[in-house]
Amino acid sequence: MTKQQGWIDRAVFATGLRRWTRAAREARETDLPVLRRQRARARRLRSQLDALIHxxxxxxxxxxxxxxxxxxxPDSDWAWRPELWCGPLPVGGISSVPSNSALGREATLFHDCQHSEMTLRQIxxxxxxxxxxxxLRLDVxxxxxxxxxxxxxxxxxVGHGLKRDHLIRVRTIVEMEKPLEIFARLNIKHGPNTEQIVRELPLGAETVEVEFDLAYTRLNxxxxxxxxxxxxxxxxxxxxxxxxxxxFSRRKRAAL
Known part of the structure; x- marks a missing residue:
């Protein structure tokens, strides 16, 4: 919208608002045929306004x-939320999910079921x-x-400048129908090797977080x-x- 169009839009709105304000103020003295027409118009206008407001x-x-x-x-040097939790994906869900099924560019589900009876859906x-x-909702x-x-x-x-004195924090909000154990495993591929750090999510609260301390790895x-x-x-x-x-977030650990 151009500046001129914006001015015209405001002027039209102000004119209409004044007209309806005057009509409401004078409604008790308005001739009945005129009042009937005003009521019909006000009802039509109100239905559209109610729909817009809703x-x-x-x-x-x-x-x-x-x-x-x-x-x-506050001392993080990197923080990130994956796309699946940020915006709508082109494909919003998968039924009877085969193993190695990707939802978006970053999330992939793996399993070894003979017959998949699960769904994966962005909500x-x-x-x-x-x-x-x-x-993300997973139904099994x-x-x-x-x-x-x-x-x-x-x-x-995130791998650029990654050092063994870094901590990587994962924070998630989890809901489930019944309790189950969830483990978080951070994998870092460096050359022919892959470092793996496993943490169990403490699911006593809805919002949980775990940290992975790279000091205990053999990271190259x-x-x-x-x-x-x-x-x-x-x-x-x-x-x-x-x-x-x-x-996810990344920060340097305190010096020992």
Missing amino acids: VAEERLALPLIGNQAFPSP RNRREADLAAYG FRFDGSYLSLAVDLPEH EKRVERLWLDLIFEGPEMNQVILRDLT
Whole structure:
């Protein structure tokens, strides 16, 4: 909209508002035929205004699409939320999910079931407390496999300058129908080797976080190629798990 169009739009709105304000003020003395026409017009206008207000209040109350804001340590040198939790994906869900099925560019589900009875779907977050615009819902029915994991690829640049004195923090919001164990495994490929650090998510609270201390690895800092996180679900049969958010941050550990 140009500056002139914006001025015209404001002028038209102000003129209409004055007209309806005057009509409302004079309604008790207005001739009945005129008042009947005004009522019909006001009802038509009110129905459109109510529809606009309803949609606007719903959309404006939802977390902002593309939002990358979330709590992270003040000394972090990198913080990131994957695309699945930021904005709508071209394909929003998968049914009877085969192993090695990707939802978006960064998240992939792995399992060894003979017959997949699970669905993976991106959902819109609608709670006032949510910062992420979208969440991920995993529904598992009959499960005849021995493992189920969700792999999330981290961006390539997080490996730039990665040192053994770094801490990588993972923060997530988890909902589930019934309790189950979830493990987070950070994988760092450096040359022909891959370092793996495993942490169990402390699921006593809805929002949980774990830190991976690279000081306890044999990381070759000069050969870091890629990083990814595996979320491993133990005993997932007949359960629904919703990851309302998933975020990462990186910071230097305090000197010993």
